[in-house]
Amino acid sequence: MEPQYITLDHGSGGGRTAQLIEELLLPALQNPHLAPLGDGALLDVNGPLAFSTDSFVIDPIFFPGGDIGKLAVCGTVNDLAMCGAVPKYLSLGMILEEGFPVADLKRIITSLAHTSASCGVQVVTGDTKVVERGHGHGIYLNTSGIGEVKWPGLSPQAIREGDQILISGTVGDHGTAVMLARSGMLQGDELISDCMPLNQLAAAALSAGGVRVLRDPTRGGVATVLNEFVEGTDLCAQVQEDAVPVRPQVETACALLGLDPLYCANEGKLLAVVDPETAPAVLEALHRTPGGENAAIIGSITTQFPGRAVLKTAFGAHRVLSKLSGAQLPRIC
Incomplete structure (x- = not known):
């Protein structure tokens, strides 16, 4: 038996x-x-x-x-x-x-x-x-x-001033879903992880052309990856707060847990820095691909705050997105 x-x-x-x-x-x-x-x-x-x-x-x-x-x-x-x-x-x-x-x-x-x-x-x-x-x-x-x-040469070193920053969908879904499930606070299907393969979305973006670099913002979230893109350079990764797609359930959960969606793990999103001339085509390609329906251009590469990732708030203020100094969400993947 x-x-x-x-x-x-x-x-x-x-x-x-x-x-x-x-x-x-x-x-x-x-x-x-x-x-x-x-x-x-x-x-x-x-x-x-x-x-x-x-x-x-x-x-x-x-x-x-x-x-x-x-x-x-x-x-x-x-x-x-x-x-x-x-x-x-x-x-x-x-x-x-x-x-x-x-x-x-x-x-x-x-x-x-x-x-x-x-x-x-x-x-x-x-x-x-x-x-x-x-x-x-x-x-x-x-x-x-x-x-x-198939698409060689992707690197943060290829990033240039004026490039556009794209995300393939809503941020923070995985981290908040797992934390709520772990705590027993999650009921029903109101919030689920975004866990999915990204090979089709990546191929769609790369085939459209002009992609400088790709990352999947897992542990440390979008904010951590943005820092990795520009640290040690004269460039600034500047993101518009109201352009970042976040599910209302994630916003509520993050407020409850004291978390920032930009630092929460994702397991089914890609973050891309793209030539401004091809950014609209890349965005359209993502929208046509399953899993990319909520893709958005969320910011651009500037020289305003060299070596920094910065969030421009809805009120016009700038908030530095520092790298995490510890584990916000342990055992998240």
Whole structure:
């Protein structure tokens, strides 16, 4: 009879490990690269590659709009897409705690498989370890990914005065949804994470032309990424407060929790700096792509406050958006 909970035997490399692979992982993730179950995957790729890795310790592991499995795919796929790459292959590392429900693991792997299939990537190699009860938090995941670089040259060094700053949708959805779910304050579906793959949105923006740099504003949010764009330069990333799209539910939640949406994590948004001549075309391309319906131009690159990210308020005042000095939202991804 199949165990209902993960045991130390599942990480031993013996019969239980084989059962876990053959009955749970392979049926969900089946592809020709994974099927041989070798020590690694032999891949045929063309041209320059982008390589990224990400680890996931989110709490709770199931949250409105997603779960740790979906997040593990989106996190690495999105990092590759921000490099101007077409994501192709993923690895999957799992650290399971003794006593973790097998039913929850099945749910997570099913979600992970569905998400990877939806963005055209294959999980081609992996590893599973089991730690003793009390030495983990149920499940931790790691994914590493390879993508073929199609749009090279994206870099903050390419940013110029006059460039436009674009966001692909509303900000702060993931961070506030997870924090409310963790606290037990979230009821119903009034606020969900934006967790989604960004490869299609990135491709749409890059195909329109003139994109200087892309980032997905995860931990630290939009404000942190804006600082990374201009720190150590003579440029200023200036954002108009009333141009930033924020859901009313997020504004309310942030007021309740004492948070700023510009510092809250996103898991399904891209931030772009774009040549002013092509910015309207990029914005239109985002609007035509699923997930980009609320895309907006939120500011521009100036020289008014060198090396700073600045928010121009609705009253005309300027507020410096400093980098976070600590963790506003721990274990958010």
